[in-house]
Amino acid sequence: MSTQTQSITTNAPPLEFKEIVSYDPATGEEIGRIPQTSVAEINRAIQTARTVQPAWAKLSYRERGRVILKARQIVLDEIDEIAQLISRETGKPTAEAISMEVVPTLDLMHYFATRTEKLLRPQKIDIGQYGLMGRSSRLIYKPLGVVGIISPWNFPWATPLDEVVMALMGGNAVAVKPSELTPVIALKIADVFQRAGLPNGLLNIFIGEGSTGAALIDAPVDKIMFTGSVATGKRVAEAAAKHLTPVVLELGGKDPMIVLEDANLDNAARGAVWGAFANAGQACASVERCYVHESIAPDFIKRVVAETKALKQNVGTREDTDVGAMSSERQLSIVDEHVQDAIARGATVATGGRRHPGLEGSFYEPTVLTGVDHNMEIMREETFGPTLPIMTFKTDEEALKLANESIYGLTASVWTRDIARGRRLAEQIDAGTVMVNEVVYTHALAQTPWGGVKQSGFGRTHGRLGLLELVSTRHIHVNRISFMPDLWWFRYSPLANRFFHGLAKHFTTGSLLSSSRLLPEMLRRLFEKRS
Numbered sequence: 001m002s003t004q005t006q007s008i009t010t011n012a013p014p015l016e017f018k019e020i021v022s023y024d025p026a027t028g029e030e031i032g033r034i035p036q037t038s039v040a041e042i043n044r045a046i047q048t049a050r051t052v053q054p055a056w057a058k059l060s061y062r063e064r065g066r067v068i069l070k071a072r073q074i075v076l077d078e079i080d081e082i083a084q085l086i087s088r089e090t091g092k093p094t095a096e097a098i099s100m101e102v103v104p105t106l107d108l109m110h111y112f113a114t115r116t117e118k119l120l121r122p123q124k125i126d127i128g129q130y131g132l133m134g135r136s137s138r139l140i141y142k143p144l145g146v147v148g149i150i151s152p153w154n155f156p157w158a159t160p161l162d163e164v165v166m167a168l169m170g171g172n173a174v175a176v177k178p179s180e181l182t183p184v185i186a187l188k189i190a191d192v193f194q195r196a197g198l199p200n201g202l203l204n205i206f207i208g209e210g211s212t213g214a215a216l217i218d219a220p221v222d223k224i225m226f227t228g229s230v231a232t233g234k235r236v237a238e239a240a241a242k243h244l245t246p247v248v249l250e251l252g253g254k255d256p257m258i259v260l261e262d263a264n265l266d267n268a269a270r271g272a273v274w275g276a277f278a279n280a281g282q283a284c285a286s287v288e289r290c291y292v293h294e295s296i297a298p299d300f301i302k303r304v305v306a307e308t309k310a311l312k313q314n315v316g317t318r319e320d321t322d323v324g325a326m327s328s329e330r331q332l333s334i335v336d337e338h339v340q341d342a343i344a345r346g347a348t349v350a351t352g353g354r355r356h357p358g359l360e361g362s363f364y365e366p367t368v369l370t371g372v373d374h375n376m377e378i379m380r381e382e383t384f385g386p387t388l389p390i391m392t393f394k395t396d397e398e399a400l401k402l403a404n405e406s407i408y409g410l411t412a413s414v415w416t417r418d419i420a421r422g423r424r425l426a427e428q429i430d431a432g433t434v435m436v437n438e439v440v441y442t443h444a445l446a447q448t449p450w451g452g453v454k455q456s457g458f459g460r461t462h463g464r465l466g467l468l469e470l471v472s473t474r475h476i477h478v479n480r481i482s483f484m485p486d487l488w489w490f491r492y493s494p495l496a497n498r499f500f501h502g503l504a505k506h507f508t509t510g511s512l513l514s515s516s517r518l519l520p521e522m523l524r525r526l527f528e529k530r531s
């Protein structure tokens with residue numbers, strides 16, 4: 001396995017030598033200092049990955065799964081150390097490092113280590129009447145080669161690790177470019193797999209900023225799994241197009257929550273608060289807009305504000321911290337800009353609305369805003385912070401219109417006691433995942449697909465659909481009647497033309513009865529070809 005720390009072996013620093021320094025955003029303390037991977041090192045590592053990948057691909061799913069399960073056991077044994085590291089490098093509470101990152105990953109590792117064989121079993125395709133002509137078709141799934149994973153800082157453990165596991169189970173080598181804000185966690189992922197016995201050179205971690213990600217794309221690799229902002233996603237797609245490298249884009253969101261008048265108010269309010277403030281609101285699926293039926297709005301807002309005021313904000317390494325620091329000052333200033341824009345345009349701050357006055361690091365108070373509208377940045381642009389802007393609606397149609405009035409479409413939620421009504425509305429919302437009486441958490445389900453519509457991206461990760469992104473699907477077609485020429489082969493004749501017209505009229509209906517009318521002409525065509 002090549003990681004940045006292992007691949008630097010020369011005494012003299014490379015010409016482009018640069019260090020990435022990682023800080024704890026809650027305390028400002030330095031966590032690590034890691035040399036940036038050079039372009040030459042990236043290219044060398046990808047070449048090596050190409051040479052070691054075929055042997056890995058030859059292993060059975062069970063053998064590959066054994067390495068994943070060993071890695072899983074190491075994660076389980078070191079869960080507290082890993083949670084502390086995640087918490088220190090991102091600012092999130094250790095409780096969330098465990099519940100939102102490590103637990104879902106352990107589940108996903110078990111799922112794909114034990115189920116990939118079944119999920120990628122060759123699949124027979126129903127080819128209709130061609131099947132009666134001795135033909136059959138199957139899909140088989142082969143490794144892609146080397147998969148490049150470019151990931152953000154908000155779930156620095158789960159996002160790259162989930163994709164590493166799926167890519168490895170698919171028989172690929174992997175190269176990860178983690179966020180420059182969270183390099184130490186990425187090196188911990190490499191360390192876990194190294195100790196689990198993954199062959200050297202199969203998993204590579206490239207440390208650096210955007211330019212390092214660009215160099216990975218340009219290496220080139222066989223697929224790019226990108227998770228990040230819309231703006232970077234567009235640049236990644238453009239760079240990948242140069243090599244015609246396929247990409248999956250998991251981008252930002254502005255996820256709406258609709259609370260209908262028959263919702264369980266208490267649970268909806270708690271769901272809104274967790275959905276908006278977990279991970280300090282820095283989840284792509286965070287509740288970023290809340291629409292509440294006007295008849296219950298005062299009661300709902302009262303409960304939301306009370307629940308928000310009760311949250312404990314502090315350094316993430318304390319066990320009783322609910323909301324930690326934001327991951328960077330840059331992100332904190334975006335949040336404050338959105339809040340100030342909303343206030344300037346007439347919004348009311350029900351609670352929060354400022355940097356935490358009593359804490360030194362990058363802490364922003366959980367903020368509830370009312371009186372918001374779609375002219376405000378906070379209802380249009382991804383805020384990616386601890387904000388919960390609440391707006392009212394009168395009818396289901398209006399709620400749907402507001403929810404769909406966005407360039408994004410990652411997740412959404414509808415809250416109601418009437419499940420049929422909830423489903424009906426859910427199906428009309430433009431988002432990759434719509435939940436009824438739930439928020440945020442389906443990224444934790446290894447079995448279900450994750451991904452967006454509109455500018456939230458394309459392609460999927462997780463579930464069978466996500467696994468299929470990490471293999472090359474091939475079609476194998478067999479003709480068992482190999483002693484007879486096909487009736488559409490040369491030579492053409494007036495009889496052939498009549499027969500082809502017959503195919504157009506009868507065979508393409510898919511009806512056996514209709515096709516049977518072609519039999520006399522079929523036989524004549526057969527004898528014509530044999531004569």
Ligand code: NAD
Nearest residue numbers: 151152153178179209210213214228229232250251252284
């Ligand atoms: P970002 O787009 O700034 O960076 C993401 C990654 O891309 C980083 O590793 C970065 O170094 C790299 N990068 C930057 N420029 C690059 C380039 N030109 N070529 C290749 N790589 C490049 O995003 P971020 O600020 O790290 O993360 C926050 C964003 O991620 C939010 O928009 C959030 O919604 C999104 N996100 C989406 C999902 C999802 O599943 N849809 C999950 C988590 C985060």
